[in-house]
Amino acid sequence: MQELTRRPRRLRTTPVIRDLVAEARLDADMLVQPHFVVPGEGVSEPIASMPGIRHESVDRLVETVTADLDLGIRSVLLFGVPEEDEKSADGRAAYGADAVVPRAVAALKDRLGDRIAVMTDVCLCAYTDHGHCGLVRDGRIDNDATLPHLARMALAHARAGADVVAPSDMMDGRIGAIREALDGEGFVETAIMAYSVKYASAYYGPFRDAAHSAPGFGDRRSYQMDARNRREALVEAELDLEEGADILMVKPALAYLDVVRDLAEAFPVPLAVYNVSGEFSMVKAAAARGWMDERQVVLENLHAFRRAGADILITYHAREALRAGWLG
Ligand code: PBG
Ligand code: ZN
Numbered sequence: 559m560q561e562l563t564r565r566p567r568r569l570r571t572t573p574v575i576r577d578l579v580a581e582a583r584l585d586a587d588m589l590v591q592p593h594f595v596v597p598g599e600g601v602s603e604p605i606a607s608m609p610g611i612r613h614e615s616v617d618r619l620v621e622t623v624t625a626d627l628d629l630g631i632r633s634v635l636l637f638g639v640p641e642e643d644e645k646s647a648d649g650r651a652a653y654g655a656d657a658v659v660p661r662a663v664a665a666l667k668d669r670l671g672d673r674i675a676v677m678t679d680v681c682l683c684a685y686t687d688h689g690h691c692g693l694v695r696d697g698r699i700d701n702d703a704t705l706p707h708l709a710r711m712a713l714a715h716a717r718a719g720a721d722v723v724a725p726s727d728m729m730d731g732r733i734g735a736i737r738e739a740l741d742g743e744g745f746v747e748t749a750i751m752a753y754s755v756k757y758a759s760a761y762y763g764p765f766r767d768a769a770h771s772a773p774g775f776g777d778r779r780s781y782q783m784d785a786r787n788r789r790e791a792l793v794e795a796e797l798d799l800e801e802g803a804d805i806l807m808v809k810p811a812l813a814y815l816d817v818v819r820d821l822a823e824a825f826p827v828p829l830a831v832y833n834v835s836g837e838f839s840m841v842k843a844a845a846a847r848g849w850m851d852e853r854q855v856v857l858e859n860l861h862a863f864r865r866a867g868a869d870i871l872i873t874y875h876a877r878e879a880l881r882a883g884w885l886g
Contacts, residue, residue, distance in 0.1 A: 582864035584857075584871075584885050586630035590677065590830070591876040594768055595619055595662045596639045607764035608835055609842045611874055613639060616662045620669050629880040633675040635724065635872055636662055639769050640685055648693055649685035653710040660718035667719035677722040677751060678715040680708055680736070683771040690773050691727040691781060699780055701729050708732050709739035716745040722805070726753040728781040730797075737802035751830060752803035755791040755817055758782035761810045761836030768835065791817045792824055799825060805870065810834040812859060815866040822867025830870035831863045838874040853884050 569579050594605065594613050601615035602622075614622060623634055638659040644651040651657060663676050682704070683691040692704035704727065712723040723740075725732050733752050740748050758779045766772040783790060795806050806825060808818045809832035822829050837859070845852035856875045863871050879885060 582861045584860055584864065586880055586885060587632060588869060588871050589631060589876040589879070590633040590635050590870060590872040591623075591626060591631045592635045592637065592872060592874060593619055593623070593662075594637050594639050595658050597641055597658050605764075605768045607767045608839055608874060609846070610878060611768065611838075613768070616658065616665050619662055620665050623666055623674065624669060626877055626880075627670060627674060629877065631876055631880060632673070633677060633870075634666070635677040635679060637679045637769055638662075638684060642770070645685055645687040647687055648707060649682035650707075652682055652685040652707070653714040655714075657714060660714050663715060663718035663720050675721045676719065677724050678720045680712045680715065680723050680725040681727045682707060682711070683727075683773070684769045688774045689771055690776075691778065692729055697775075699729075701781075702731070704729050705731055705735040709735045712736040712748075712750075713739050713743060713745070716740055716743070716748040720748060722749045722751050724751040724753060724807070726756060726809075728753065728756050728778075728783070731801070733798045733803050734801035749804040750802060751805035751807060752798040753809055753832070754795045754798040754803065754806045755808045755814070755821065756782050757785050757810065757814065759785065759810050759813075759834070759836070761813070761834045763836050764839045765835035785813075788817060788820065791820060795821050795825055799827065804828070805830055807832055807870075807872075808868075810837060811863055811868075812837050815862060818863065818866035818868050828869045829867060830872055831866075831868040833859065833863065833871065833873040833875070835874065841875075852878075853882065857884060 569575055596613045596615055598615045599617055602618045603613045605611050636659050640651050659678055666676050681691050683689055688694050690699055692699040715723050733750060805828045806821055807830040808814050811831035811833045818831055841855050844850040
């Protein structure tokens with residue numbers, strides 16, 4: 559038998575050596591914890607489809623984010639969930655002065671200042687009575703008519719003190735419209751994290767339940783990307799950068815790691831992945847039945863995002879991972 563000189567197993571012998579040569583690393587600084595903010599006071603309600611994630615009013619959110627900061631979570635992404643009777647055809651409640659997200663941003667910044675980065679989702683779907691991310695005209699989504707509304711929403715968040723606004727609507731031209739509106743009001747330092755490559759995905763199921771944002775008719779395929787497309791992701795990302803995006807995002811994450819790798823290699827800007835609700839809930843459901851080890855699966859997924867080239871990991875697992883000391 560031929561003598562073996564090359565033995566990859568040599569570097570797998572002990573935990574210390576494996577840690578020494580590990581290529582992909584995780585750090586609490588790269589995690590972003592999403593939150594669902596609701597009106598009212600003293601509200602903290604579990605979301606059935608997302609174990610461990612809750613609907614919280616601003617006061618409770620501030621407590622949670624403060625406790626999370628002690629764990630090491632320094633970035634949050636906020637979603638507003640308004641009352642049903644606040645919804646309208648054009649989603650105007652999204653940018654009212656007393657809208658729940660601007661109030662949450664202001665309260666968090668008031669309490670924690672620049673110890674945390676506050677990011678806000680910018681999209682109309684939780685605020686429109688039809689549940690679509692844009693305005694509807696003759697049964698279709700009117701792209702250009704939607705842009706000023708998104709710009710107003712982003713501006714309301716910036717005024718409240720958001721560090722980063724994150725448009726998730728997938729209208730063409732939204733980054734340019736938002737950048738122009740922000741700059742026009744002097745918010746030149748408010749960054750934009752673009753959900754550049756957002757696929758029409760069944761993995762958003764639990765989120766739509768949590769955000770009460772399922773479309774009332776049809777689906778989102780006329781604006782979100784088709785899961786069969788890879789090259790198109792580069793077009794979306796390039797347009798967003800040209801229009802002024804600071805951070806790019808791929809969403810969902812697990813089924814789209816080829817696209818994450820493509821963007822990481824093509825563009826020299828920070829790249830985020832959104833480990834979405836369905837990806838989270840699948841893991842939680844299987845772990846609850848004892849079918850998979852939650853810690854190991856979560857770490858395997860998070861490392862996969864890093865291996866693919868992601869810099870920023872938006873994940874509902876963030877709190878659990880840090881509280882349980884999974885990152886070491
Ligand atoms: C709203 C929005 C969605 C998500 C983030 N922003 C849902 C959708 O587009 O239907 C999904 C987040 C998740 O599933 O965790 N535009
Ligand atoms: Zn939306």
